[in-house]
Amino acid sequence: MSEVPGMGEAPDQGSAPDQSSAPDQGSAPGPGPGPVAGRDFRLFWFGETTSLLGNSIAVVALPLVAVLTLDASTFVVGLLTSVAYLPWLILGLPAGAWVDRLPRRPVMLVADVVAFVAFVSVPVAAWAGVLTIAQLLAAAFVGGCANVFFTTAQRAYLPVLVRDEELLAGNARLQGSESTTEVIGPGLAGMLVQAFGAVAGLVANALSFLVSWLCLRAIRTPEPPPPAVERRRLRAEVGDGLRFLFRDPVLRSLAVFSAVSNIALTGLGSIEVAFLVRTVGAGEAATGVVLTLCGLGGILGVLLSPRVSARYGTARAVLICHAGAAPFTLLFPLTGPGFGLAFFVIGGVGCGAGVVAACVITDTFRQRYCPPDLLGRVSASAAVTSFGAIAVGGLLGGTLGALSGVRETMWMLSGLQVMATVILFCGPIRRMRDFPESAHTMTHTITEVDTEKALS
Template sequence: MSETPRQGAVNGREFRLFWFGETTSLFGNGIAVVALPLVAVLTLHADTLVVGLLTSVAYLPWLILGLPAGAWVDRLPRRPVMLVCDAVSFVAFASVPVAAWADVLTIPHLLLAAFVGGCANVFFTTAQRAYLPTLLLDEELLAGNARLQGSESTAEVTGPGLAGLLVQAFGAVAGLLANALSFVVSWLCLRAIRTTEPPPPQVPRRRLRTEVGDGLRFLFRDPILRTLAIFSAVSNIALTGLSSIEVAFLVRTVGVGEAVVGGVLTLCGLGGLLGVLLSHRMSRRHGTARAALLCQVGAAPFTLLFPMTGPGAGLVYFVAGGVGAGAGVVAASIITDTFRQRYCPPGLIGRISASAAVISFGAIAVGGLLGGALGDAFGVRETLWTMSGLQVLSTAILVFSPIRKLRDFPESARAVIPAADEKAVS
């Protein structure tokens, strides 16, 4: 009788299934990033505030559910959690084209679909980050994260262009149907994985608030994790403030059509692919901590090109800004995600990841709302200037932190768990 597959390499069957399912889902998300605001702008004639609100409500669940989600994920097998999330996401996003074809789609329905999809994403993302070390050994995590980030970057390159074509050919809601179907593929791939997942640590059940506190304490007591979390929050407010109104900016201020919007965002996505290539090379040459710092500091000034965008040749500013900012941010994300997966104790990884994600993704909810509100009140271009300036200033958090003194991030804290947290994983 053959053994059930366990941890392996990035070229093994189990990771390839996981990677393919995730890649398909990411392509769907890449389409939805453009399709969702286009449905609001073209089908429902929503204003800039509503367009920004769509981004905000999609990430609002991180503020509501993020912390308890980490504790729940640490109590449960991770793969079943992800399967349920895929099913919920399918229903949420498939409901939009169904309602549109029945001529009953409304802005509240669109916002509700984004919110429900966001709730599912909270649990899926938290479970996925804790599940990946089940499929790969520590030495394979950087390569695995690079492949997943490469898929995300590829999706960001092709998704917007495909969304523009789908919208022109079949209507604005067609992109959301494609996104819904991508969750079906992800579900099927997860179901086919045979790797035995270790059971959750057998610890006495305590109050949820106490378990949540374990993750928060570990995060905020650690100077590196704390710095990364705070920087991520400020940076995400700025970057989401930019991205939440970029479609409205290109369509209404610059005056380009749906296909051009998709093409411009596709070219911007090339920066993510460049970031995937840079992450490993930068880490080897400069060290992981120094590479992450250089990538973020080098990327930030490129965001100042976004508000300089104009029609025709002026679109080059937007593309250059997207490529430069995307390359640095993606490369740094691969490096820091791998650091967290290696560094955090297995019994706390769900709660630590969720605590960091609440700060990071909660800031996305704030950024989306802020971008839409400021764009509606003061003008879209003026808001782009404000948010790009904030992104440049946010790098000071890293520059004046303990990270600037490091060449490499520490490999593991698994043998150095604070006394208060040892009880949680013993």
């Protein structure tokens, strides 16, 4: 998921050609075991919320451990973000094919166990006095590998728990949890670090994976077996997902935008703690408060997404949200001490609201649009482009911060985010009111729009 400065991980805005469920599109109800209010969805939702809270704490705690405990440089702080998302470049494509071959819930269970072991090793090493930068990077990398499989399986698993017409509500609740935890997490991380030491936040993160594992184990809804399709070489199955993604003009446009946007947003997010603590001079607690306030934008985005999509149409809503969010990033480098921190807060709220609202819509679009037997591979293919860009963005932010200065890097990356929106306005989305529900209706929709323009 992409990083929004001041918000930790942005709702998967890049993580796949994402989703949108137009309230006025009226798709027929699909099969599903139970409503969003059902027991199993609540368990899934609670486990995800707990895990997301742990991740939001770790987004602040991990760089604080590097800065305060190991006196890491700005480059190393940026490298931590890059290493955490590097597994998407290495494993993302084959993970999509494997997830389409396997039941999704067992994949998520194993991923939770691996992530727990990776992150609990950091405080154990710190208490033993043997923690090093190398182990911190290794924990981020192994946790990133687990995240590749968990995220790919989770996107394909949600339609098992809810009916088709409830996907938007399910995604909105999950996104709402992510945004809420991004409000609570940074402040909680700051308090934990001040009260119990820098590694305390990573203890909380590790325990959140245990809660997620227990909730998944308690789910009773039977998962249908993977579609009975001819097993081919892994390379051929991966190619199916890539072709579907990049031959489809809507998915392709979203994926390219997400890649460029994630480079900018992750570059900003990777150095935000170093910027606030070292350049601006904010303390650990103040940094946590600032990032907490920025997270309010995500909650606002969740509330706005159904209203904006209903009024303007799902495709237009995505354009409006991203175009409105990008200029707010230009406020980040204006941040100063004292009341000057308000620039960072306003930028974080505005950027987060637009990005999150767009992601709720685009996530639902992908889940409805992609064929079920290709969903894991298409999600993974899109995630490789977006999360791979996050790895590049983290490295770029750290490198530019070390070479050009942190504030100067904030200016450069904020400008890149503003320019990234041009990609969306150059694609087919600008001609649509609503996203299509299938590749066939997508072609029909574009043809209708072109005909209407010609007649007018």
